[in-house]
Amino acid sequence: MKLIFKLLTGLVLLVMALMIYIEISSGKKLDAPYPELRAVRDSAVIARGKYLAYGPAHCASCHVPMDRLKDVDQGIEVPLSGGWEFDIPPGTFRAPNITPDMETGIGKLTDSELARTLRHSVGSDGRFIFPFMPFQEMSDEDLTAVISFLRSQEPVRHEVKLTELRLVGKALVAFGVLKPKGPAITPPVAVKEPTIEYGRYIANNVANCRACHTKMDMVTGSAIGPEFAGGNEFGVDPFSEGYSFVTPNLTPHKEYGVIAHWSEEAFVGRFKAGRVHKGSPMPWGSFSKMDETELKALYRYLMSLKPVANKIEKTVFAPGEEFPATIANSSIE
Ligand code: HEC
Ligand code: HEC
Incomplete structure (x- = not known):
């Protein structure tokens, strides 16, 4: 009896230690370089950024309210006020408001913080950003264009709850199964031509x-x-x-x-x-x-x-x- 009791106590302690480890490791602030990119007010650059966000880079397919997804599917340019929610075993992921609203959007984030999220998968608060946004190797010019466009938008006040990870999601991060991805190659210079x-x-x-x-x-x-x-x-x-x-x-x-x-x-x-x-x-x-x-x-x-x-x-x-x-x-x- 005594032995079983000891074994059980040991097991419970082990599981508790594991849970604490997962909780602490997955919440650790991550480090990644801040790209030296600055948003500009040049209208041609902003137009390129808007084209990317609503077209090939499809930011609009996620960063809009759930009830506007049908509109995006019709090619309508819905404001990027966030709200898309994806509930899967690792957690409930929510695409935030990326209009320049000061309280509920990206108004308070710097250009480098935004660039770091997209290039190194590390959020402005140092959290790991799950692989929804594969833009690590987007060119400097295009990343600048996207951020310049984000800044140029009309701010929309729309509170979106934060992403919430479940134990599975936290464990994936804690044990390094998923880790922040930086560019695998030097982001190229891209010239828009039919080549x-x-x-x-x-x-x-x-x-x-x-x-x-x-x-x-x-x-x-x-x-x-x-x-x-x-x-x-x-x-x-x-x-x-x-x-x-x-x-x-x-x-x-x-x-x-x-x-x-x-x-x-x-x-x-x-x-x-x-x-x-x-x-x-x-x-x-x-x-x-x-x-x-x-x-x-x-x-x-x-x-x-x-x-x-x-x-x-x-x-x-x-x-x-x-x-x-x-x-x-x-x-x-
Ligand atoms: C999120 C996943 C996803 C992405 C990103 C994606 N595809 Fe697809 N693609 C699919 C799936 C799933 C299908 C099959 C269902 C359908 O036709 O919609 C498909 C179908 C296709 C088809 C066949 C359409 C047809 O009528 O038979 C083509 C061509 C295609 N994709 C090209 C592309 C190109 C080019 C890109 C990048 C610009 C791309 N896909 C990006 C998932 C994706
Ligand atoms: C497939 C869906 C998807 C696409 C496409 C997408 N995002 Fe996201 N984005 C998300 C999700 C989900 C989060 C929240 C991640 C989290 O909270 O861990 C997010 C977070 C962000 C953040 C917040 C980072 C922070 O520091 O809090 C920014 C900025 C962002 N996305 C910009 C963009 C831009 C710009 C594009 C297009 C170039 C884009 N996203 C395309 C789903 C997407």
């Missing part, structure tokens, strides 16, 4: 096409399949209206690449048309606002990739339909 080079920049550094269209480990966010060959699974979530999705192969493989037989005009037209499948996680509303130069660059870049023979049988699964986790959906030959 492969510029398409690579938009697809990889701004619009997040690569992360969704490459098979990823959903916990760590690292690639586990060939780039742009599809196969990433999106199960039912609070925004998917019961549908599930697998991303298509975007490489120009003659048999298995979705766009391999599309003309450049068809590709541009597909993006201009916006959303087709309700519930799809792809921010079609924001992307429908990309201009022809951007879209042509994306097409030329994707068509320049090495074809990968990754067969994706099906990309859209209706509510109740059997989803890939249980059926073999893709095979790399």
Whole structure:
């Protein structure tokens, strides 16, 4: 009896120590450099920032109230007053108000604090920012443009509750499964032209096409399949209206690449048309606002990739339909 009692007490103490460790480690203030960027008032720079925020960088797909998401999907420019909420096992994530309101928005944050969040995934208060915003390698010029635009907006007073992590989320941070990501490469200088080079920049550094269209480990966010060959699974979530999705192969493989037989005009037209499948996680509303130069660059870049023979049988699964986790959906030959 005595021994069991001792073992149990030991176990309880161990669990308590673990919980305390997770609580303390996940709340530690993180360190990251402050990029030396300054917002400017140049109207061309502000226009570029606005274009990015409502278009390829799709800030508007998250930083708006929940009841305005449908409007964003229609290409309407909704003020970025925040409120988007995503409730998943690691926690309840809320996209804050990023208009310059002094009390409820980013009015009191410095340009460097904003730049640090986007480039190094560390919030203004030193907390770890979960990987919702893959802009670490956005160019200095574009990051400056985005921040200049944020400053130029009409302030909107809209209180958004802070993100709340659950034990799972805190443990992911405490044990370093997820850690702040800085730029993996020196952010390039991007010249907006319909070139492969510029398409690579938009697809990889701004619009997040690569992360969704490459098979990823959903916990760590690292690639586990060939780039742009599809196969990433999106199960039912609070925004998917019961549908599930697998991303298509975007490489120009003659048999298995979705766009391999599309003309450049068809590709541009597909993006201009916006959303087709309700519930799809792809921010079609924001992307429908990309201009022809951007879209042509994306097409030329994707068509320049090495074809990968990754067969994706099906990309859209209706509510109740059997989803890939249980059926073999893709095979790399
Ligand atoms: C997929 C959704 C999503 C997209 C797209 C997105 N954000 Fe966020 N953003 C979030 C969430 C969620 C948080 C809150 C994270 C947290 O509290 O840990 C956040 C936080 C922020 C913060 C606050 C950081 C702080 O210090 O408190 C800023 C600033 C920000 N985002 C700017 C942007 C900008 C600019 C863009 C577009 C270039 C953008 N976001 C695109 C979801 C998104
Ligand atoms: C958040 C995840 C996500 C992001 C980001 C994303 N996609 Fe997708 N994409 C999907 C999913 C899921 C589908 C399948 C459902 C659908 O067609 O909406 C898809 C479908 C497509 C299709 C096929 C459309 C059709 O009509 O058959 C193309 C082409 C495409 N994506 C290109 C891109 C490009 C280019 C980018 C970057 C500019 C991008 N995607 C960014 C998730 C994403």
